[in-house]
Amino acid sequence: MEKTVSRRALVIFAVVFVAAALVTVGVTALLVNIGNRQKEARQYPLLLAEIAPDEIDPEVWGRNFPNQYDRFQMTRLDYGETTYGGSTPYSKLERYPAMVRLWAGNPFSIDHNEERGHYYSQIDQATTERVKAVNQPGACVNCHAGETPALIAEMGWEAFNRTPYNDLAPRLHTGSTCADCHDPQTMALRLTRPALVAALEERGIDWTQASRQEMRTLVCAQCHVEYYFLGEGKVLTFPWSRGLAVEDIEAHYDAYGFRDWVHAESGAPMIKIQHPEYELYSSGIHARSGVSCADCHMPFIREGGIKVSDHWLRSPLTHLNTACQTCHNIPEADLEARVLLIQGRTATLLRSSEEALLDAIDAIVAAREAGAGDEDLAEAWALHRAAQLRWDFVSSENSTGFHSPQEAARLLADAKDLARQAQLAATEVLYRLQAAGG
Secondary structure, eight states: OHHHHHHHHHHHHHHHHHHHHHHHHHHHHHHHHHHHHHHHHTSSSSOSSOOOTTOOOHHHHHHHOHHHHHHHHGGGSOOOBOSSOBSSOOBHHHHSTHHHHHTTTSGGGTOOBOOOOGGGHHHHHHHOHHHHHSOOBGGGGGGTOTTHHHHHHHHOHHHHHHSBHHHHGGGOOOOSOGGGTBOTTTOOBOOOOHHHHHHHHHTTOOGGGOOHHHHHHHTGGGTSSOOEEETTTTEEEOOOTTOSSHHHHHHHHHHHTOOSEEOTTTOOEEOOOOOOHHHHHHTSHHHHTTOOHHHHHSOEEEETTEEEEOOOOOOGGGOHHHHTTTTOOSOHHHHHHHHHHHHHHHHHHHHHHHHHHHHHHHHHHHHHHTTOOHHHHHHHHHHHHHHHHHHHHHHSSTTTTTTSHHHHHHHHHHHHHHHHHHHHHHHHHHHHHHHHTO
16 A cells, blocks of 8 residues: 555656756747847847938948848859859850840840849949940949939939939949838838839739848839830839739730830841849739748848847858758758759750741741842731740740749740741741732
8 A cells, every 4th residue: 555655646746846847948948049039129129220211321321220230241252153043253155055046136145144142133234245245224223223212303203214324323333222121210111113003003902011030022023024115215014913823924025015125137026025023923922822032032031049130142052951841840951952953954945946046037037138128028027026025034034944933934835836836927927928928
């Protein structure tokens, strides 16, 4: 009997001891967590430097936010090449020579390089051969210079857009800045570029009501989008009046009868797609899942006991653990393999689309040389324009299809099909002219 009581007492004691230990561990962990959160909350108790409403120098902001500033300064580093991108500049025209003919007559056929980090946004624009070859409108400055908001306030939106780039260039000294995305008093995310605000308003979207998570994408959409210069005033405009899909953008341009340039070989009125990361991302699984651009390109990291958004914007392939494994609990090697599989297949489709487009251009050129007029080539021109628009949408978008793999594959399949139709239409014109000529 005494042994039974002793055993029970021993069991009870053990249970109480283990429970007490677990409670102690739990309370300790909670206190540590609370301490970390309090440390995060106290990380900016007093501003060391007053940030003026028009301050664009990142160094001034960095006095109050040294962790973010130090990481942002790292955008000047060359972290090397990824399989289809990275920060090492190289000529895409040399790597993919088909682009020279595809953009014949457009400044992109002169100079098109892999981009460097955000630190170089103004530097690289000022030195590109595209600017030297053609005096671009001031609207080009919108995404490349921190001085843009001040210039717009001083000159007015329309005057800023139509002023030649070379006239504005002496006043441009700063690339991407903290002020582009943050309110200097509250640090809240904000929009500072009128073109995006106007495009959202046209779609019935009030960005001031957006959640912080939504803003972590919208601030990127100020620049990483397709755009064009509207009218004689060269007003920077996003072609979103009908939606963000390629067919919607194409319909917007067709309604205006807009063209960026006339193809130097085929004679077709063409559209030069820019860098539609936001549009392609919007059709993908990450967007539908509520994942923002910053979640992958500026993930949260720990700097000591402080959690900050990583302002070293770069390819997630360089930091899969923070960019991807927060949501995807699989090994880094498997994650990288998934990305490269998507990009590899997209790259293959890009190259085959380029071959089809070159064949279409050759067929149109042959028909023109045989005497085909504008009416004869109208169908082939329309097909050439549509095909290359779709190819360019994927080619000039900087994820090599990853932002929306199925949509990228669909667009390139359509591009090849339309290019072959253009080739067939031009060949039929050629045969008809040869038959008529006896």
